[in-house]
Amino acid sequence: MTMSINTGLVSGIDTGTMITQLLQLEAQQQNSLKTRLSTTEVTASAYRTVNSALSALATTAESLLKPETWTTTKGTSTASSVAVTTASYATPSSLTFSVASVATTASSVSAGRWTSTTTAANLSSLEILSADGTVSKGTIALDGTESLEQAAAKINADTALGLKASAVQVAPGQFALQVSAGSSGAAAGFRVAGTAFSQTSTGQDAELLIGGTDAGTTGYSIRSATNTFEGVLTGTTITVSKAEPAPVTVSVAADPDAVAAKVSGLVDAVNNAISTIKTYTDNTPGSKAALRGEYAVTSIAGQLLQAVTDAVGTDGSPAQAGFQSTRDGRITFDKEKFAAALKATPDLAQRLVAGSGVAGEPGAVTGLGARVREVAKAASDSATGSLISMAQGQDSLARDIKDRIADWDLRLAARKVTLTRQFTAMETALSSLTNQSNWLAGQLGSLPKA
Missing domain, CATH: 1.20.1330 (f41 fragment of flagellin, N-terminal domain)
Structure with missing residues (x-):
């Protein structure tokens, strides 16, 4: 109290x-x-x-x-389009080469055009072939009732083919179906069978030529599905961004x-x-x-x-x-x-x-x-x-x-x-x-x- x-x-x-x-x-x-x-x-x-x-x-x-x-170590390059990075275990070295090509991604676009991406596109099943058209990689089953957005969704859902599709606007009020490889490089190249699609780009590897401009006779070449080359020099990564016909020298020094x-x-x-x-x-x-x-x-x-x-x-x-x-x-x-x-x-x-x-x-x-x-x-x-x-x-x-x-x-x-x-x-x-x-x-x- x-x-x-x-x-x-x-x-x-x-x-x-x-x-x-x-x-x-x-x-x-x-x-x-x-x-x-x-x-x-x-x-x-x-x-x-x-x-x-x-x-x-x-x-x-x-x-x-x-x-x-x-x-x-520190990496340097004689060309601004060629970048060099080094890991802690990189060893001093150098390499001279020309950049014959950079990596590209295969892509195709529909020949037809639509005024809407949400109405039926009347597309039939799409057979996907290898880049040279000799091998079938698989088929996207379509029955014609799918819109462009739905067709793109079915293509994206097929993980085995590894393609990426989307409806794109190619002109005011006009849409097309764009299909691209999931990754760059020649191995990921493809084409769509028939005439419903036209190829806009082919899958291409990046290529370095060492010892000359003709790798078949005076040197050798190194290819990469991407624009990045790892391990060409120990602990070193080389990244290219455009073709360089003239010789490029990359160096790794302490x-x-x-x-x-x-x-x-x-x-x-x-x-x-x-x-x-x-x-x-x-x-x-x-x-x-x-x-x-x-x-x-x-x-x-x-x-x-x-x-x-x-x-x-x-x-x-x-x-x-x-x-x-x-x-x-x-x-x-x-x-x-x-x-x-x-x-x-x-x-x-x-x-x-x-x-x-x-x-x-x-x-x-x-x-x-x-x-x-x-x-x-x-x-x-x-x-x-x-x-x-x-x-x-x-x-x-x-x-x-x-x-x-x-x-x-x-x-x-x-x-x-x-x-x-x-x-x-x-x-x-x-x-x-x-x-x-x-x-x-x-x-x-x-x-x-x-």
Whole structure:
């Protein structure tokens, strides 16, 4: 049962305000716990923010240890109509050819014209033949009652033939039935038997001629049902868009700039992690950083700097490949210097970053990439990372504080009930005394006077 009073009718005391003030005094410990809870939650969040930066760094560093990172290639072509893309496993090579033809898709259109696509078209069954007309591929059964749209639907539904049909407008108020092969190339070519349809295009393969313009006598040819040629050069895809009688040369070469860009990404991730650490551990006068002066965190920044700048085995300092530390505790990276080093001594540049040998075996040397990864992983690993452990410690503390705050809620509620009862009892007692005083005054007033 909830009890509450405001101003005592007998005492005239504002008991409601007095109870509130007394409870506020007793709640100071709870308020201190709430302040501590807020600080604890901010600290846990700060640990996780730093952890995220280091986790991203570990992932970036890990990618640089993969062999395919160091086999990056770039494809070029002497003709704008010939595009070249390379996979990570592409090998440096080149090829010269002419584009004899590009791939086309076989297509036929009805000789008849209709003024509607939804009324009966009076089409009979269509026999589909091979491109040369010698082999029947199948028959589309039509009884003449189908509209152009319905005829097209029946053609599209025949998955064995693999044709695509649609009603097309060939002139204002005039429609025809267009039938095309489902894919380009000579093998998908077809024709419609009879004279109800005329062929608008034939299925043709794309063809590259290597070693001359006459593949039959001085070279050889490569065909593709599409305009894309894969595997002609290892790990390389060649795409043509038009015939090119003049020789076209495609080349695949190592791309040190692409590798340098990936290494630059590692340096950016290192600097981001260091910057995040400095922001959250700022120990300058007046700083309100959540992890101010936290050595367990600030030391990680130093470890990262050391991982990047220390000598790598007998290969020496990473500075020779463009890595430098600055006075303010960051890393600078000269991408052009690294690319030049990669061209001049590719093995050295790779060893400085990725190391050499098999980790754990005699003679293995750990490169700066692996060193950075180990520092970042030791801090951010989801199971064993130091930052995760510290964040979880703050989480545990926050749960304990929340429980203590909840206990105070119960204690203060009970205290309010007690105080309310006490003041109510006081008012009752005062009322009784007042009544007695009034009675006595009345009795005394009724006594005979001398």
